[in-house]
Amino acid sequence: MGFGFMVLVLVALLFSFSPICVSGEKHGSPQNQKKLRFDKNGEFKILQVADMHYADGKSTLCLDVLPSQNASCSDLNTTSFVQRMILAEKPNLIVFTGDNIFGFDSSDSAKSLNAAFAPAIASNIPWVAVLGNHDQEGSLSREGVMKHIVGMKNTLSQLNPSEVHIIDGFGNYNLEVGGVQGTDFENKSVLNLYFIDSGDYSKVPSIHGYDWIKPSQQLWFQRTSEKLQKAYKSGSMPQKNSAPGLAYFHIPLPEYASFDKSNFTGVKLEPDGDGISSASVNSGFFTTLVRAGDVKAVFTGHDHLNDFCGNLTGIHLCYAGGFGYHAYGKAGWSRRSRVVVARLEKTPEGSWGDVKSINTWKRLDDQHFTEIDGQVLWIKSSGR
Numbered sequence: 001m002g003f004g005f006m007v008l009v010l011v012a013l014l015f016s017f018s019p020i021c022v023s024g025e026k027h028g029s030p031q032n033q034k035k036l037r038f039d040k041n042g043e044f045k046i047l048q049v050a051d052m053h054y055a056d057g058k059s060t061l062c063l064d065v066l067p068s069q070n071a072s073c074s075d076l077n078t079t080s081f082v083q084r085m086i087l088a089e090k091p092n093l094i095v096f097t098g099d100n101i102f103g104f105d106s107s108d109s110a111k112s113l114n115a116a117f118a119p120a121i122a123s124n125i126p127w128v129a130v131l132g133n134h135d136q137e138g139s140l141s142r143e144g145v146m147k148h149i150v151g152m153k154n155t156l157s158q159l160n161p162s163e164v165h166i167i168d169g170f171g172n173y174n175l176e177v178g179g180v181q182g183t184d185f186e187n188k189s190v191l192n193l194y195f196i197d198s199g200d201y202s203k204v205p206s207i208h209g210y211d212w213i214k215p216s217q218q219l220w221f222q223r224t225s226e227k228l229q230k231a232y233k234s235g236s237m238p239q240k241n242s243a244p245g246l247a248y249f250h251i252p253l254p255e256y257a258s259f260d261k262s263n264f265t266g267v268k269l270e271p272d273g274d275g276i277s278s279a280s281v282n283s284g285f286f287t288t289l290v291r292a293g294d295v296k297a298v299f300t301g302h303d304h305l306n307d308f309c310g311n312l313t314g315i316h317l318c319y320a321g322g323f324g325y326h327a328y329g330k331a332g333w334s335r336r337s338r339v340v341v342a343r344l345e346k347t348p349e350g351s352w353g354d355v356k357s358i359n360t361w362k363r364l365d366d367q368h369f370t371e372i373d374g375q376v377l378w379i380k381s382s383g384r
Contacts, residue, residue, distance in 0.1 A: 050301025098132025098250030
């Protein structure tokens with residue numbers, strides 16, 4: 001890589017820092033005040049739904065399914081899959097990681113969003129969403145899509161952090177998960193969740209391809225992580241180490257290309273290039289995550305035929321795999337979803353303490369609703 005190219009990349013990154021002022025805007029719905037916490041069994045389970053690509057419901061046909069499925073398959077298959085996952089896993093939080101709708105094929109983006117998230121709303125389970133690169137390609141702008149999501153029932157999604165007046169994108173926010181009610185950790189965030197807008201497409205004419213996480217977003221993440229770690233190590237029940245964190249966004253980081261079949265769990269079936277559709281420039285967010293030290297795993301979508309999860313310098317980089325039936329896929333290769341569960345340890349007194357482990361698996365939308373690829377993402381004894 002020549003010096004000239006590096007200069008070009010640095011200049012491009014500087015000029016791409018075009019922050020959007022959100023001061024005075026609505027940052028979240030009243031439901032955002034609801035407190036997330038571990039259940040009485042000491043668990044907190046997250047269901048990740050990636051790339052629904054929802055459009056117009058029954059009239060929107062499926063892509064890349066078996067010939068026997070073509071006649072009857074539609075967006076309603078996606079709806080059914082969401083419902084089945086909720087019933088099977090009973091998550092504490094549902095996370096939609098972008099390309100929730102496919103704007104080009106939607107006749108009304110607001111109606112498509114309402115239909116796409118309807119199963120989550122009906123479940124009365126808290127849910128959140130971030131944007132992908134296709135959500136804004138219909139009748140709503142990117143800001144309009146996120147504002148619509150924020151106004152929906154039972155969502156904890158936020159337009160942007162209320163304490164930050166200038167930040168790139170829409171849908172950068174964090175959620176704190178408290179310990180079990182009635183324990184010493186009930187008022188501490190023992191698990192921190194970060195949600196980030198990874199953008200859509202490069203706005204720099206000389207750089208083609210997908211967008212990247214900008215300096216303003218990284219600065220917000222750094223400051224938020226520092227604040228949460230400081231709070232965890234002080235106040236009531238001060239802890240020696242940081243609470244673990246998880247990050248969710250749509251477009252994978254360039255570091256996802258660091259893996260091969262020998263060092264990940266799952267599959268990499270995307271055919272183009274190295275099989276990873278990340279930005280063509282590296283904005284350094286992975287380094288920012290490593291430096292912060294609290295995030296143990298990152299979860300993305302975007303590449304529907306990748307569902308792997310691998311460990312790079314202490315952080316697992318994970319795909320969910322394609323979920324939606326109007327999204328591209330591979331005939332005979334089941335749509336799928338990723339589940340993550342964090343479990344607390346027992347204190348010597350028999351109460352629930354802080355997080356002991358974080359595990360993950362996937363479920364396939366096949367005849368047996370098969371659970372596959374269970375793995376440990378983090379264990380307290382070896383991860384701190």
